[in-house]
Amino acid sequence: MYRNLTIRQKQIVWAWAFLAIPVLFYTIIRFYPTGNAVLISFQNWNLLGDRTWAGMENYQKLWNDPVFWKVFKNTFVYLLLGTPISLVLSFVIAYHLDKLRFMHGFLRMLYFLPFMTSAVAMAWVWRWFYQDVPIGLFNNILAGFGIPQVAFLQSTTNALPAVLAPAVWAGLGFQVIIFMAGLRAIPTSYYEAAKIDGVGWFTVLTQITIPLLRPTIVFIVVFSSIGFLRIFDHVFNMTTNNPGGPLNATKPLVLMIYDTAFNGFDMGYAAAQTVVLFTILLIVSLIQLRLLRST
Amino acid sequence: MKAHLKGLVLAGLTSSAALLASAANAVEIEYWQYFFDARVEAMETLIENFEAANPDITVTMTHFPYADYRTKVAAAIPAGEGPDVVQLFYGWLNDYVEAELIQPLPADTFPAVQIDSDFFPMVQAMKDGDNYWALPTAVRSLALFYNERLFEEAGIDGPPETLDELMETAAALTKLDGAGNITQVGITAGMTAQDHHWWREGLVRQFGGDPYADDYQTVNYNTDAGAAALGFYTDMFLGDPPVTAIGFMDEPQAAFKAGRAGMHIDGSFRIGSLNGTRGLKWGVTELPANADGTRSNYSSYWVNAITTKAEGEKYDASVKFMQYITSDEAMQIWLDTVGELPAKPSVGLTEANANDETFGPFIRGLAYANTTKFANESGQRQLMVEMVERIQLEGMDPAESLAIAAEAEQKLLDEYYAE
Numbered sequence: 001m002y003r004n005l006t007i008r009q010k011q012i013v014w015a016w017a018f019l020a021i022p023v024l025f026y027t028i029i030r031f032y033p034t035g036n037a038v039l040i041s042f043q044n045w046n047l048l049g050d051r052t053w054a055g056m057e058n059y060q061k062l063w064n065d066p067v068f069w070k071v072f073k074n075t076f077v078y079l080l081l082g083t084p085i086s087l088v089l090s091f092v093i094a095y096h097l098d099k100l101r102f103m104h105g106f107l108r109m110l111y112f113l114p115f116m117t118s119a120v121a122m123a124w125v126w127r128w129f130y131q132d133v134p135i136g137l138f139n140n141i142l143a144g145f146g147i148p149q150v151a152f153l154q155s156t157t158n159a160l161p162a163v164l165a166p167a168v169w170a171g172l173g174f175q176v177i178i179f180m181a182g183l184r185a186i187p188t189s190y191y192e193a194a195k196i197d198g199v200g201w202f203t204v205l206t207q208i209t210i211p212l213l214r215p216t217i218v219f220i221v222v223f224s225s226i227g228f229l230r231i232f233d234h235v236f237n238m239t240t241n242n243p244g245g246p247l248n249a250t251k252p253l254v255l256m257i258y259d260t261a262f263n264g265f266d267m268g269y270a271a272a273q274t275v276v277l278f279t280i281l282l283i284v285s286l287i288q289l290r291l292l293r294s295t
Numbered sequence: 296m297k298a299h300l301k302g303l304v305l306a307g308l309t310s311s312a313a314l315l316a317s318a319a320n321a322v323e324i325e326y327w328q329y330f331f332d333a334r335v336e337a338m339e340t341l342i343e344n345f346e347a348a349n350p351d352i353t354v355t356m357t358h359f360p361y362a363d364y365r366t367k368v369a370a371a372i373p374a375g376e377g378p379d380v381v382q383l384f385y386g387w388l389n390d391y392v393e394a395e396l397i398q399p400l401p402a403d404t405f406p407a408v409q410i411d412s413d414f415f416p417m418v419q420a421m422k423d424g425d426n427y428w429a430l431p432t433a434v435r436s437l438a439l440f441y442n443e444r445l446f447e448e449a450g451i452d453g454p455p456e457t458l459d460e461l462m463e464t465a466a467a468l469t470k471l472d473g474a475g476n477i478t479q480v481g482i483t484a485g486m487t488a489q490d491h492h493w494w495r496e497g498l499v500r501q502f503g504g505d506p507y508a509d510d511y512q513t514v515n516y517n518t519d520a521g522a523a524a525l526g527f528y529t530d531m532f533l534g535d536p537p538v539t540a541i542g543f544m545d546e547p548q549a550a551f552k553a554g555r556a557g558m559h560i561d562g563s564f565r566i567g568s569l570n571g572t573r574g575l576k577w578g579v580t581e582l583p584a585n586a587d588g589t590r591s592n593y594s595s596y597w598v599n600a601i602t603t604k605a606e607g608e609k610y611d612a613s614v615k616f617m618q619y620i621t622s623d624e625a626m627q628i629w630l631d632t633v634g635e636l637p638a639k640p641s642v643g644l645t646e647a648n649a650n651d652e653t654f655g656p657f658i659r660g661l662a663y664a665n666t667t668k669f670a671n672e673s674g675q676r677q678l679m680v681e682m683v684e685r686i687q688l689e690g691m692d693p694a695e696s697l698a699i700a701a702e703a704e705q706k707l708l709d710e711y712y713a714e
Contacts, residue, residue, distance in 0.1 A: 047369045048394030127545070133476040134555065135544055143474045154542045156688050241487040241546060242677075246684045262366065263673040265390075 034278075041271035048265075058272035067248055068256070068273070075229060075253045075280075078164060082228040086168045086175060087220060093172070094179030095209075108177070115173035123237035126166040127153070130238075153238065156249040163250050167234045171227060175220050182216030183209070222288040229281055230254055253277050322612045323353045324605065327368065327378035328597075330358040333567040337632035344628075345619045352612045372396045372602050379605035379613045380620075383429065385596050386669040388421060392428060397600040399426035404614055413639050417594055417666040429600035430621045433635035436594045436660040437489055437497070439583065440551060440559045440569070443576040445479070454558075454580040458501070458527065461558070461583045465531070465538035468557030481538035482558040483547030484531050490547075491679040493560050493582065496593035496665045498524035501585040511668035512712055517701035525693055529686055541687060551577075563657040566634035581656045594664035596638065630654065636661060670711035678704050 005013065041058055045051040062068050097107060114122065129137040130152035139149040152162040190208050199207075210217075232254040236243055243259060244251025253273065261270035326342070328334060335358055342354045357378070359367055365387070371377025373396075383391055391397045402425050410427055411419060421429045439461075441454045449468050455461040465481025472478050484490060495516070499506045504520025507513060516524075531539045544550035551559035552572050560582065569577055584590045599620055605613045619625060626637035630648070636658055637643035649658050669675055682700035685691040 046390060046394075047366065048390050048396060131545055132540065132543060133472060133474075134478045139476070143472055143476055146474050148474050149476050154688070241485070242680055245680065246688055247681055262362065264671055265365070 037271045037274050037278075039271075040267055041275045043268045043271075045267040046265045047267055051268075054268055058268045061269060062272050062276065067251075070248050071244075071251045071253055071256045074160065074248070074251055075231075077160060078167075078231050078252055079225055079228045079284075081161070082164055082168055082231075083221060083224050086171055086224055087217070089168070090172050090175035090220070091179055091217075094176045094183060095205075097176065098180055098183045108180075111176050112173035114170045117170070119170060119233040120237050122166055122170055123234045127238045130162055154246060156247050159239075159246060159249045163235050163238050166238075167228070167231060170234075171224060175224065178216060178220055179213070182213045186212045218288065218291060222285060225284055225288065226281060229277070229284065232258070253280075321351055321353055322608050323355060324379040324609055324612045324616060325377065326354055326356045326380045326382075326616070328356070328358050328382040329361040329364040331361075331564075331633075333564075333633040337629050340628055340632065341620055341625050344624075345616060348619070349612075349615060352615065354616060368396065369394070372604050375604060377604060378602055379609050380599055380616055381602050382597050382599050384672070385420060385429075385431070385598055385666070386672055388428060388598070391600070392423075395603055397428060398603050398605075399423065399428050400430065400601065400617065401614060402426050404618060405430070413641065415594075415638060415640060415643075415661060417596070417664070418638060420666065420668065421598060429598035430617065431596040431598045431638045432620050432625055433629045433633065434594055434596040434638050434661065435562045435564060435635055436592050436657045436664050437493060437560055437562055437582055438579050438656040438660055439581065440561055440565070440577055440579050442551065442554060442557055443578050444554065445557045449557075454578065455583050457588075458583050458585055462531070462534075462538065465557060466536065469536070469538045477537070477540045477543065478555070480540060480543050480550060480556045482531065483543065483550050483556045483560070484528075484539040485541055485547045486676065486680040486683050488547045489561050490528070491676045492593035492595075492667070494524060494528055494679065495667055497582055497591045498527060500591040500665070501589055502527070507667070512708055514701045514705045514708065517698050521697055521701075522694055525682070525686075525697055529683065529693060533687065541683070563634050563636055563654070566653055567632075579653060579656050581660055590660075590663050592660040592664035594661055594666050596666075670708050674707055675704055678707070 002010070002013070040051070042054060042056070043051045044054045044057075093111060097104065097111070100107070128135065131137075131139065132151070132154070133139050133143045133149050136149075136152075138152065142149055151158060153159050186209065190212070191204065194204050194208060231252050235250050235252055235255055236258070239245055239250055244255045254277065257270050257273045257277065260266050260273060264270075326338070328338060335356070338356055342356060345354060346352065368377065368381060368383075372381075381397065383397075405427055407422055407425050407427060410430070411422075414430070415434060417434070418431060421427050421431075439454060445468055446452075446454075451464055451467060455464045461482065468479065468481040469477060470479035486494070495506045499516050499521055502520040502523040504516060504518050504524065506516045506521070508515040531537065532541055539556075544553060544555055547556070547559055548561060548565060548568075550556040551561075552569065552575065554575055566579075569575065582590060582592055599617060601610065601613045601617060621638070623637075623639065623642045626639060626642045629635055630637055630643075634654070636654065637648070643649070643658050643661065648654055651658075678700050682696050685696040685699070686693050
């Protein structure tokens with residue numbers, strides 16, 4: 001039967017034969033659980049008993065849950081603070097590191113090191129930094145000067161930035177490397193032309209470097225946005241005694257999902273939250289990809 | 296090509312079938328519990344003793360981190376895998392029974408009348424008609440740990456007997472640095488640890504209240520007694536001067552272990568981890584009484600049950616194993632290894648145990664202890680944590696915060712019992 005096919009048809013058969021493996025993999029590992037999660041979001045299930053239909057009940061509960069809105073806001077605060085801060089920081093570092101020749105490799109390694117470190121270990125070390133007197137590093141320094149201690153994690157206002165700081169720091173190394181690759185990819189002829197014309201550094205930066213870095217910037221923005229929208233390990237490990245606390249001040253959506261599912265055993269409600277997170281991620285990614293395409 | 300694929304699939308199927316079908320000659324039963332060093336060690340001893348007495352039965356123990364425990368049990372049993380005998384928290388019983396994960400213990404080997412009279416009364420929550428669903432080896436209660444070195448240094452003779460004395464003693468033990476920061480707390484505090492149990496079943500009752508009504512289905516602490524209990528608790532860190540700080544040294548037990556806390560309320564399971572701490576000289580006493588001398592305590596327990604997976608000879612072996620791990624001998628081993636108290640007064644209240652310097656206060660505490668029937672323990676604890684945080688971090692009026700907590704907990708209970 002295969003022999004009777006045209007070359008074009010044979011090519012299609014072969015293409016599908018090779019594609020079958022990833023398609024099967026994605027169907028079983030990605031699409032089936034995703035579909036199942038959507039299904040569970042319309043059901044009540046405590047993990048042990050039978051699943052019962054709940055209709056829109058879980059979504060209604062979500063809409064009326066003040067904790068959800070608080071968490072929703074937190075998630076976007078992580079995104080709106082984290083992405084620009086890490087973008088600007090990593091660009092400034094990459095821009096200057098690119099011009100530096102002395103110990104270039106060593107410095108680059110230092111910046112990349114946090115990215116390779118386990119987030120859990122890092123979060124626990126920072127958690128120790130933030131403790132009150134007598135054990136916390138920062139507060140001991142303050143106390144050494146006779147300054148009253150600052151409540152970092154035990155505060156509804158300071159806790160979120162305190163948790164965000166190590167998360168930004170951890171992702172910096174990766175973004176610096178990507179920016180440097182982007183900077184290297186800009187043809188030197190543009191810079192030479194600018195030099196001949198006698199243009200100042202600021203004009204070079206705003207008219208040549210940044211416009212030509214656009215694909216790199218969009219990539220980093222998409223990548224780090226998804227990362228901050230899904231932030232979990234730093235928050236969970238720095239607040240394990242009171243996950244997402246105090247008073248849900250640091251709780252991101254993923255942590256709420258985890259808590260609902262594996263402490264409250266309310267799988268339906270957790271699945272509804274997951275569907276909402278999925279929708280947000282989808283929308284944010286689509287907007288950003290559209291911006292990328294317009295170049 | 297098609298034939299080839301068929302062959303491949305067949306080969307895969309047969310090899311996986313061969314893997315699954317492992318022949319068992321002697322009876323082998325599986326036991327599951329969550330991972331806690333001393334508990335695993337105690338169970339290893341029990342299994343060794345049991346196997347020596349029953350050479351035809353092998354018991355395999357599997358343990359998981361606490362966080363994954365329930366998920367794995369729920370996934371394994373319906374699939375016909377997993378344990379024959381399983382350990383579960385007393386508060387989970389309803390869920391396990393409804394999900395048909397466990398089966399009742401046989402009435403001839405475990406007669407209800409006998410168990411009613413042999414075990415501490417709180418165990419009766421595991422009974423349904425003539426059958427018990429599950430039985431504990433050990434029970435837990437709270438007591439007041441104190442640091443003997445710090446007491447000596449501050450010139451305090453002995454541990455406090457009443458709540459007023461508790462505050463005085465704590466004040467004498469608190470130390471500040473030049474900037475006014477607390478560097479040593481008189482007593483640890485934090486609803487995230489055991490304090491929420493102390494507040495619910497201890498303080499609320501001691502201030503004349505009854506934290507729940509209708510068999511723990513109705514919240515009943517939004518009263519004057521509840522407000523007084525909350526006032527006492529928040530005075531510890533909001534009073535003038537404060538004798539403790541929430542989040543001090545990250546965790547209450549860490550502060551006590553490091554010798555930076557004068558007193559610490561915790562469960563009997565903490566004994567094992569405090570014992571090996573270098574440089575820490577500690578004592579333990581009963582929870583302080585109120586002005587009339589009334590004491591109140593909280594007790595809880597983990598139980599063992601036979602799962603629905605166990606059938607035939609495995610079921611018989613499981614019954615034998617259950618008999619052994621609920622025997623007097625097993626309870627004493629558990630007490631000596633883990634520090635958790637025997638579930639039978641006949642073992643727990645022996646002269647030696649009740650007067651034991653370490654176990655005595657916990658065992659005496661059992662006599663006036665109450666067991667909260669939780670619908671969702673971590674959720675209900677979280678509400679207590681937030682009740683205190685609203686007062687401490689947002690300056691909310693305590694009465695208002697108490698009302699919010701009571702309302703939220705009632706909602707949680709209603710949702711649970713509605714199902």
